[in-house]
Amino acid sequence: MGELPALVVRAQMAAAEVGMPLTRDGTGPSCCLPGVGRFLAVLAAGCVGGMIGEMGTGVGVGAAWMASAMPADCRLVTVEMDPVRVTAARRVLADESRVEVVQGDSFDELARRAPFDLLFVDGGPSDQVVDLVRIGGRLVFDDVTPVAALPADSPFRTNDPKRDFFLADPRLVATEVVLPDLRNSLMVGTRVQ
Numbered sequence: 001m002g003e004l005p006a007l008v009v010r011a012q013m014a015a016a017e018v019g020m021p022l023t024r025d026g027t028g029p030s031c032c033l034p035g036v037g038r039f040l041a042v043l044a045a046g047c048v049g050g051m052i053g054e055m056g057t058g059v060g061v062g063a064a065w066m067a068s069a070m071p072a073d074c075r076l077v078t079v080e081m082d083p084v085r086v087t088a089a090r091r092v093l094a095d096e097s098r099v100e101v102v103q104g105d106s107f108d109e110l111a112r113r114a115p116f117d118l119l120f121v122d123g124g125p126s127d128q129v130v131d132l133v134r135i136g137g138r139l140v141f142d143d144v145t146p147v148a149a150l151p152a153d154s155p156f157r158t159n160d161p162k163r164d165f166f167l168a169d170p171r172l173v174a175t176e177v178v179l180p181d182l183r184n185s186l187m188v189g190t191r192v193q
């Protein structure tokens with residue numbers, strides 16, 4: 001799938017330093033997977049003159065993917081409540097003047113800066129996030145497991161809150177994107193009303 005951008009490699013090294021996993025091991029918050037990062041980069045690259053938001057910076061892996069791809073006139077604001085991760089992410093992104101790492105509650109901070117052309121929802125309350133995206137803007141949720149990868153008796157086969165949120169909101173044209181590993185997926189939607 002190609003080499004990782006240098007900024008992403010730097011963020012992954014920061015993750016190792018603070019003990020934040022690069023895989024979804026289920027024991028706590030983890031960094032976004034390369035498949036998610038590449039998808040975010042595809043969307044970020046189209047945000048000409050735009051504004052990108054991220055809820056839950058972690059140490060900046062997703063932000064590094066987006067900053068590496070977004071146009072020169074695009075800005076990114078990412079919010080994290082954990083002070084150790086904020087410090088690590090600011091160090092990773094120190095040379096990126098287009099990126100602001102804010103410490104605080106992700107919804108409150110981004111609501112003050114909305115609307116966004118692209119919003120990556122990866123930490124914090126998600127029930128009102130469609131309001132933060134402009135018409136035509138994109139919303140991405142991480143950490144969904146494809147139905148085919150779930151055990152036969154998993155309740156998530158019929159009822160996954162993230163999938164349900166996306167597919168039930170009439171303001172979004174949405175779909176699930178299964179990553180190349182076939183074990184993880186994300187939800188993406190475009191706000192149309």
Ligand SMILES: C[S@@+](CC[C@H](N)C(=O)[O-])C[C@H]1O[C@@H](n2cnc3c(N)ncnc32)[C@H](O)[C@@H]1O
Nearest residue numbers: 029031032056057058061062081105106123124
């Ligand atoms: C899955 S990790 C984020 C990974 C990151 N987006 C990436 O691409 O690597 C979730 C993060 O959200 C943060 N978080 C959870 N609730 C939050 C809130 N209400 N406001 C800000 N950050 C929050 C956690 O501290 C954690 O670092």
